[in-house]
Amino acid sequence: MAISKDEIIHIANLACLNLSEEEIERYTLDMQEILEFANTINNVNTEGMSETIAANNKSNVLRKDEVKTFENIEMLLKNAPSQDEGMFRIPKVINN
Amino acid sequence: MELYEYTVHELVEKLEKGEITSEELTKSYFKRIKEIDPKIKAYVSILEEDALEKAKKVDEDRKSGKTVSKFAGIPIGIKDNMCIAGTKTTCSSKMLENFIAPYNATVIDKLNNEGLIYLGKLNMDEFAMGGSTEYSAFFKTHNPWDLERVPGGSSGGSAAAVAAEIAPWTLGSDTGGSIRQPSSLCGVVGLKPTYGLVSRYGLVAFASSLDQIGPITKDVTDSAILLNLISGHDEKDSTSMNVEKKDYTLSLINDVKGMKIGLPKEYIGDGIDEEVKQSILEVAKKYEELGATVEECSLDVGKYATAVYYIIACAEASSNLGRFDGIRYGYRTEKFDSLKDIYRNSRSEGFGPEVKRRIILGTYVLSSGYYDAYYKKAQKVRTVIKNAYDELFKKYDLLLTPTSPTTAFKIGEKLNNPLQMYLADICTVPVNIGGLPAMSLPCSLDSKGLPIGFQLIGKAFGEETIFKAAYTYEQNSNFRENKPTFKGGEI
Numbered sequence: 029m030a031i032s033k034d035e036i037i038h039i040a041n042l043a044c045l046n047l048s049e050e051e052i053e054r055y056t057l058d059m060q061e062i063l064e065f066a067n068t069i070n071n072v073n074t075e076g077m078s079e080t081i082a083a084n085n086k087s088n089v090l091r092k093d094e095v096k097t098f099e100n101i102e103m104l105l106k107n108a109p110s111q112d113e114g115m116f117r118i119p120k121v122i123n124n
Numbered sequence: 125m126e127l128y129e130y131t132v133h134e135l136v137e138k139l140e141k142g143e144i145t146s147e148e149l150t151k152s153y154f155k156r157i158k159e160i161d162p163k164i165k166a167y168v169s170i171l172e173e174d175a176l177e178k179a180k181k182v183d184e185d186r187k188s189g190k191t192v193s194k195f196a197g198i199p200i201g202i203k204d205n206m207c208i209a210g211t212k213t214t215c216s217s218k219m220l221e222n223f224i225a226p227y228n229a230t231v232i233d234k235l236n237n238e239g240l241i242y243l244g245k246l247n248m249d250e251f252a253m254g255g256s257t258e259y260s261a262f263f264k265t266h267n268p269w270d271l272e273r274v275p276g277g278s279s280g281g282s283a284a285a286v287a288a289e290i291a292p293w294t295l296g297s298d299t300g301g302s303i304r305q306p307s308s309l310c311g312v313v314g315l316k317p318t319y320g321l322v323s324r325y326g327l328v329a330f331a332s333s334l335d336q337i338g339p340i341t342k343d344v345t346d347s348a349i350l351l352n353l354i355s356g357h358d359e360k361d362s363t364s365m366n367v368e369k370k371d372y373t374l375s376l377i378n379d380v381k382g383m384k385i386g387l388p389k390e391y392i393g394d395g396i397d398e399e400v401k402q403s404i405l406e407v408a409k410k411y412e413e414l415g416a417t418v419e420e421c422s423l424d425v426g427k428y429a430t431a432v433y434y435i436i437a438c439a440e441a442s443s444n445l446g447r448f449d450g451i452r453y454g455y456r457t458e459k460f461d462s463l464k465d466i467y468r469n470s471r472s473e474g475f476g477p478e479v480k481r482r483i484i485l486g487t488y489v490l491s492s493g494y495y496d497a498y499y500k501k502a503q504k505v506r507t508v509i510k511n512a513y514d515e516l517f518k519k520y521d522l523l524l525t526p527t528s529p530t531t532a533f534k535i536g537e538k539l540n541n542p543l544q545m546y547l548a549d550i551c552t553v554p555v556n557i558g559g560l561p562a563m564s565l566p567c568s569l570d571s572k573g574l575p576i577g578f579q580l581i582g583k584a585f586g587e588e589t590i591f592k593a594a595y596t597y598e599q600n601s602n603f604r605e606n607k608p609t610f611k612g613g614e615i
Contacts, residue, residue, distance in 0.1 A: 107224060
């Protein structure tokens, strides 16, 4: 089953990406080719097989739930495209 | 002999004997970077001022009799996806072009403790997605053996820098071959450690269940030394394994007698360049002469590894890259009226074409209706592949394969065909799927004068066996007599 242009648009929406007409064309063709290749995994019998959920068979690693202060707040905020009084600035999200 | 020609273990000796100072050494590297890097373009940024200051300090400490690590004052280059506090970490992406790391990666903390000196940050495929370093958002890196060819990727800058001797050693990261494949294409030694041996804290995540940091070096001894410096449990990385700390230099023993090496037939068959294949068979013969047993075996299910890899890696990447929203760090669009616009426009303008392609693929395989058919199925096949490795390692100490099906390809050759580019990883991705350690070592040059590399795959935490076999090969061969020619290419 070939992936359609509409599906690519839907997926781009889910991934929060805008695609140009040209990109939609391109990625539709690319995905058709890549997914056809990916479908070869259906040739593997996986009956009774469990999924690999960790590369090294490690179980959950828990640590103490302790508050640790990150001292260098200035450095963190320096990377923000827009900030004000120690906070990240974003456009207004609540209507009047 | 010029200083840049020495291996790190030779330089360490010179520093200890007082034959050279770290300042001299560091200066000689920056001089060489200025001469050679305009041809190679391995460095995204250089850190000359900090480096020279630190070098002087190390020299003073050493002179005044302070206890310093024997590696203090040795320079190193770092792939630009590992955080060094206060310096740019760009992942060769417009998204992080101006990102200043607010903290150190654990590997950097470890290298700082030993007094190492950072020459600069090295070019890569954007977010480590690619096998040629052509997907860097900034510029392409050139292969020192032929400037018209790619250095491989994604750690292309790290491998090219070692080959061109503009860094004595470097760190790379490997998700599907990103240390080993460029090391093979550039004729240097690259090791992907067992998943969990080296902390990933401070490495910008691509595919968290596959990523691993490792050394790229001129020889096997330097590889063992650098792995000693960076390995070890880290509570900041929950996938880091609490295993006994080893000294890998103890495995540098010239002896493979009695070692059993498997040669999976699928990796010396179709799709592998004839010259590469012949070269691998010669390596196998060499190991037999040296006293190992080499036997043909089969990793049939390995042929599905590339498909499994692209499903899992892209799924994880699409999730990991969700954090880039233009709010807290990274690129922010100038065109927005709403919060949603910021997200969408920043991501669309900040990510390059290959990163978008992988986000789309990853989002698709995780989306409702396709999750079971792709992601879940791939995770099951991953188990099948892991089991197949387990079976092979009941019989063999190591597996021998080519690292890359071909030698370095021309710049631009595979850019318009993503699937062709993905298939360049067939020999390396199964190893990441299994979470295993593997090393690429150079063995010969093809008829075009390009390096061919072979790969030794070990069982989980079996790095010592890899080092022993790799060291033995190196001691009984002479690849390092060949030097890159810097031929061809428009500079």
